[in-house]
Amino acid sequence: MDLEFTEQEQEFRREARAWLTANVPAEPLPSMDTREGFLAHRAWERKLFDARWAVVSWPREYGGREAGLTEWLIFEEEYYRAGAPGRVSQNGIFLFAPTLFEFGTREQQDRYLPAMAAGEEIWVQGWSEPEAGSDLANVRSRAERDEERGGWRLSGQKIWSSRGTYGHRLFGLFRTDPGAQRHRGLTYFMVDLAAEGVTVRPIPQLDGEPGFAEVFLDDVFVPDADVLGGVDEGWKIMIATTGSERGLNLRSPGRFVAPANRLIELYRRDPRPAERDAVVRAWMDADAYRLFTFGTVTKLQAGGAIGADSSINKVFWSEMDVELHATALRLLGEAGELDDGDGGWLDGFLFALGGPIYAGTNEIQRNTIAERILGLPRAK
Amino acid sequence: MRLAYTEDQELFRDTVRDFLADRCTTADVRAAWAADTAISARWVELAKVGVTGIVIPEEHDGLGMGDEELAAVLVEAGRAALPEPLLESAVAAGLLAEFAPDAGWLAEIAAGRAAASVLLPGQRLAVEAAAADVLVIGLADGDLHVATPADCVLTARRSVDRSRKLFTVDFTPTARTLVASDTRRALARAADRGALGAAAQLLGLTRRMLDITVEYAKQRVQRGVPIGSHQSVQHHLANVLIKLEFARPVVLRAAYSLARDLPSAGRDVSMAKIYAGEAADLAARNCLQVHGAIGYTEEHDLQLFMKRAWALGTAWGDAGVHRDRIAADLLGDAPAPPTPAF
Ligand SMILES: Cc1cc2nc3c(=O)[nH]c(=O)nc-3n(C[C@H](O)[C@H](O)[C@H](O)COP(=O)(O)OP(=O)(O)OC[C@H]3O[C@@H](n4cnc5c(N)ncnc54)[C@H](O)[C@@H]3O)c2cc1C
Numbered sequence: 001m002d003l004e005f006t007e008q009e010q011e012f013r014r015e016a017r018a019w020l021t022a023n024v025p026a027e028p029l030p031s032m033d034t035r036e037g038f039l040a041h042r043a044w045e046r047k048l049f050d051a052r053w054a055v056v057s058w059p060r061e062y063g064g065r066e067a068g069l070t071e072w073l074i075f076e077e078e079y080y081r082a083g084a085p086g087r088v089s090q091n092g093i094f095l096f097a098p099t100l101f102e103f104g105t106r107e108q109q110d111r112y113l114p115a116m117a118a119g120e121e122i123w124v125q126g127w128s129e130p131e132a133g134s135d136l137a138n139v140r141s142r143a144e145r146d147e148e149r150g151g152w153r154l155s156g157q158k159i160w161s162s163r164g165t166y167g168h169r170l171f172g173l174f175r176t177d178p179g180a181q182r183h184r185g186l187t188y189f190m191v192d193l194a195a196e197g198v199t200v201r202p203i204p205q206l207d208g209e210p211g212f213a214e215v216f217l218d219d220v221f222v223p224d225a226d227v228l229g230g231v232d233e234g235w236k237i238m239i240a241t242t243g244s245e246r247g248l249n250l251r252s253p254g255r256f257v258a259p260a261n262r263l264i265e266l267y268r269r270d271p272r273p274a275e276r277d278a279v280v281r282a283w284m285d286a287d288a289y290r291l292f293t294f295g296t297v298t299k300l301q302a303g304g305a306i307g308a309d310s311s312i313n314k315v316f317w318s319e320m321d322v323e324l325h326a327t328a329l330r331l332l333g334e335a336g337e338l339d340d341g342d343g344g345w346l347d348g349f350l351f352a353l354g355g356p357i358y359a360g361t362n363e364i365q366r367n368t369i370a371e372r373i374l375g376l377p378r379a380k
Numbered sequence: 381m382r383l384a385y386t387e388d389q390e391l392f393r394d395t396v397r398d399f400l401a402d403r404c405t406t407a408d409v410r411a412a413w414a415a416d417t418a419i420s421a422r423w424v425e426l427a428k429v430g431v432t433g434i435v436i437p438e439e440h441d442g443l444g445m446g447d448e449e450l451a452a453v454l455v456e457a458g459r460a461a462l463p464e465p466l467l468e469s470a471v472a473a474g475l476l477a478e479f480a481p482d483a484g485w486l487a488e489i490a491a492g493r494a495a496a497s498v499l500l501p502g503q504r505l506a507v508e509a510a511a512a513d514v515l516v517i518g519l520a521d522g523d524l525h526v527a528t529p530a531d532c533v534l535t536a537r538r539s540v541d542r543s544r545k546l547f548t549v550d551f552t553p554t555a556r557t558l559v560a561s562d563t564r565r566a567l568a569r570a571a572d573r574g575a576l577g578a579a580a581q582l583l584g585l586t587r588r589m590l591d592i593t594v595e596y597a598k599q600r601v602q603r604g605v606p607i608g609s610h611q612s613v614q615h616h617l618a619n620v621l622i623k624l625e626f627a628r629p630v631v632l633r634a635a636y637s638l639a640r641d642l643p644s645a646g647r648d649v650s651m652a653k654i655y656a657g658e659a660a661d662l663a664a665r666n667c668l669q670v671h672g673a674i675g676y677t678e679e680h681d682l683q684l685f686m687k688r689a690w691a692l693g694t695a696w697g698d699a700g701v702h703r704d705r706i707a708a709d710l711l712g713d714a715p716a717p718p719t720p721a722f
Contacts, residue, residue, distance in 0.1 A: 001448065001636045002382045009381075070381050264710055271711070280707045284651055291629035294383040302384075312625050315618075363611075369621055370614030374594050377609040 003294070005074065012067070013074045019051055020082035028344065032088045033209035038122075038166040041088035045119025055093050055117045062109075063117045069248075069297045076252035083258070091162060092116040092123030094249040096171050099241045103188075103229040111225075112169075112190070126158040126172025126191070126215060127238070134364050136173075137182040137235070141217065143174040143189065151223040152176070154191065157216050162358075164213025165202040168193055171241075173234045180232065188234035190226040191217070206350045245359040247310035248297075251317045253290035259324055259348065260286035266331050266343070275331050282324040289317055308372040311365040318355030318362060325349035383629055383636075385452055392430070393452040399429050400460035406681040412463035412543040417511035419464055419495050427492025431466065435474050440486035442473075447573060451580040451635040458584025461688050463543035465497055465508045467577035471570050472496035472516040479560040480526050485514050499549050500571050505695075509534050509547035517551055518567040525557040541687040571696070572638055572649040578696040579631050579649070582656035585689045586624045586663040592682055593617060593667040607670070616666040623662050627655035647709050650702035657699050660689035 005013070029044065030037035048054040049063055057072045058064025067075065087093070093116060100109055115121040132138040141156025154174055161170065170191045177185030193200060197220035202210030229237045244250065260283045267279045292313070296306060306313075328345040329336035339346055356362040370376045385393065403422055412418040426432050434450050436442020443449070450470055457466050469489060473496055476485050488494035497512035501520040509515060510529050517525040533550035594617060597608030607613050634652035637645040664686040668675045675682045693699070 001384065001386075001632065003633065003636055005381060267711055276707055276711065277703060280703060280710060283710055284654070284706065287651070288626050288630050288655060291383065291633050292626055294381060295629040295632070298382050298384045301382075309625075312622050315622055316626055363615075366615045366618040367611065369618035370608075370611075374590075374614075374617055374621060376594060376597055376614050376617065377606045379609050379611050379614065380605060 005070070009070055009074060012071050013078060016053065016075050016078040017082070019053060020078055020084055023047065023051070024082045024084045028083075029085045031207070031209050031347075032086060032163070033165070033205070033207075033211035035166065038088065038163075041085055042119040042122065044085050045087070045089050049118040054089075054119070055097070058097070058113070058117065062113045069300060073252055073254070073293065073297065077254035077257060080254040080258035081261075088163065089116060089119050089122055090250065091125050092121070095125065095241050095244050096123050098244050098249065099171075099237060100228070102240060103237050108190075108225070108228065121169055122163055122167040124161045124164040124167040124170050124193075124213070124215075125241075126161055126164075126170040127242075128160045129157055130159055134361055136238075137186075139173050139175055139186060141172075141174050142178060143176045143187060143222070145176075146221065149221060149223070151221055152187075152189070152227070154189065154197075154217045154220045154222055157214065159212075159214045160203075160358075161213045161215055162211060164193070164200060164215055165210040167213075170215060171228070173238055176234075177232050183235040185232050186234040186238075187231050188228040188237045189222055190228060191220065191222055192226075195220050195222075197221070206353065207347060242360065243306065243310055246314035246365070247306045248293065248313075250359070251313075253286065253293045256286040256289055256317065256320060256324065259328075262343070263324060263328055263331070266328060270331070272331055272333070275327060278323070278327040279331070282320070282327050285316075285320040286324070289320060292316070308368055311360075311368040312373075314359055315356075315362050315365045315369075318352075318359075321352040321355050322349075325352045383632055385448070385632075389449055389452055392449060393456060396429055396431060396453050397456045397459070399425070400456055400462060404460040404462050406461075406684055409461045409463055409543060409684050417508060417545055418543050419508060419511050423464055423495060424492035426464065426466070427490065432469060432492050432495075433473075433486075433490030435470050435477070436486050436490045437477055437481070440477070440481065441490040442486065447576060447639040448635045450573070451576055451631060454577045454580035455584040455587075455631075458581030458586075458688070458692075459588045461543070461585065461588070461684050465495060465512070467574065467581070468498050468507045469496045469512075470577065471500075471574050472498040472512075472514065474573060475516045475518070475524060475563075475566060475570055476514075476526065478566055479524050479563065483526060483559070485526075488513070498570070498574075499551075500567055500574070502571075504548055505537060505546045506549050508545050509549055510536070511545065515549070515551075517549070517553075517557075518563060518570065519553065522562045522564040522567070523553060523558055524560045524563045524567070525551070525553055526559050527551060527557045531557060539687075539691050541684075541691040543684075543688070544691055568646070569638075569641070572646055574696040575653045575702070576631070576634050576638055576649050578692045579627075579634065579652040579656035582653075582660040582689060582692055583624065583627060583631055585685050585692070586620065586627070586656070586659045589660075589663040589667045589682065589685045589689070590617065590620050590624065592685070593670050597670055613670055616670055620659070620663045620666050623655075623659035627652075627659040630655040647706055650697070650705045653697060653702045654699050654706075657693045661693060664689050 029040040032041040055064045056067040056075045143152040143154045146153050173186045174189050176187040197218040199216040201214040203212035205211040263282050325348045335341050430443050433442030434445050438444040473489050494513035496514045497506050497508050498516045499506045500518045515527045534547040537546040539546050598606055600607045631652040634648040637648040674680050
């Protein structure tokens, strides 16, 4: 075992910290789900990109630093420690990009990755539909062949697309073979949200801002060049993207260690002994998540895969996040209900509450753990 | 950065696992329940595998290893519910190695010809105090004594886990038994080794309870379907696995910190005891529930592991003790106590 960071990694940490200290905005940006905040967050992404901090683990040619997993973890720790803004481009750079690197053609990568990394184009996920939530294989939005123009015509409806209100491009599954059952006959498409036939309806989330969108598609033309992977082979590619979402990429430990440390400060300023154990618990859970992630990184570096273990990961971070923020609100006492209060704890709480729902609900994750890891018989 | 055992460590652990699968069956554990002492002929065999001498220096015929290897092996001891006082003997041996290396006990323990037990400040119960050949007793004032059962008045107490032969120890220190003074730091470290060892065993116990119960849930049929196909049953067991998987790296890190005497070692060990204890608690509860009435019997093997888990949950500092220690460290409620008071 070796829980030390190498000299090179420590140097990387110092460099990241120095840049973040000098550049993180002193005042929090407005919510990225408002028009103003969306622009401000994209400007921040641009700034990160210009300094090569937007996509540290990517190849240099796309603006990255080819950072290894450990360095990526270090960067994330420093990022959240510095109180830097949320990543408006996260569903692109953390979820879609790994899939694009794995399944995309060189031409597709060249076409989309640079603008994604620079925050010029914000990508949104288009999995869910009114009739396809946990049962994603029930996707009904369809794509019909347009031989003449060399592409597909997409029709149907996507819903709950995060950042879809202001975002630029959508990736998602559409049914290309209407005769095929369930998860067969689905294809992974990239769709320009400014294309003719696309209508976007904003949906306010719990915090009142239009963080969700419903996306209606009416005969939207998508060229063959925007099919990712093979026609009718979208399901397995989707698994790769959602695996990133539940696994390491979306929720690095730094995201939880930073608020856990802030929670400790909150308690120290105004101790409420009844909450002491909950505060300690929140801190320990964030620390445990960090260690668990170190274990995962160790496994990956030895050539292993995450696989169904990502379900364990997802249940843990999402429930920990809710508890952490609920504890903070209790510590605030009467001020806990204030939406204009200090520290952004209420916002954090509302945000955390989505965790057990998105990326596959925690009930579904527990089914996966039972069936795929423990080997219990499938539920009827 | 690498949070995993080395190949050599894994090899050693696997050897012990195989040995215990063969030589410490649930029938063997039950035999220990019925006997006056759980120290059996297996002790010598354990010594041959190297297990009784893990932390004993090589010049005294031990393996000269440390807390990482001890923890790895104790996970296996937990999985098998090994009744011998492997941990207690190792904690005692560590103190002997530091303060009384030439008293002759170390080579005897390493060879399996002797077993040791230990009583640290704050502890009132000693495991196998009557059958142990040597008792290492640390007092609150920092004095360390090496005694034999004959030097003490022992009163047998009954553990929920009948394979743990417990005694209260009435000991009158003498100049003859005193081997060192001012050993508080070492005693605190020994207590941490004990808590780490308990945590490691709790991990193994959790895994075993889960394995037993997953098997049962696949086989037990009600209303025409295996009970394990019901979501409520599945989620009970998934929750145990989640707790276990998050406790494992926490225990691993504690072993790492303690082996290197890092400043955070005490806190890391406390966290390990809490996480492993919670995993085992949940395992005991959920696995019992999934078994139904058959799990509520002495005849079913689940109880062997459940009861060990309860016993080890309170031994070496219960969750409250360890939470207090972490809270003191994080929140500055009070100065961190130098040694967890049990
Ligand atoms: C904050 C947030 C952001 C999101 N962002 C996106 C996005 O960007 N793109 C996108 O496509 N989607 C997004 N989603 C949608 C998300 O993927 C779905 O909400 C999720 O898949 C669940 O689907 P559903 O809401 O239709 O719930 P349902 O599937 O209807 O489930 C409702 C309840 O029933 C339970 N349930 C359903 N089936 C089972 C079962 N088999 N076993 C046990 N329990 C079951 C669920 O666990 C849940 O508790 C987002 C959701 C949230 C909350």
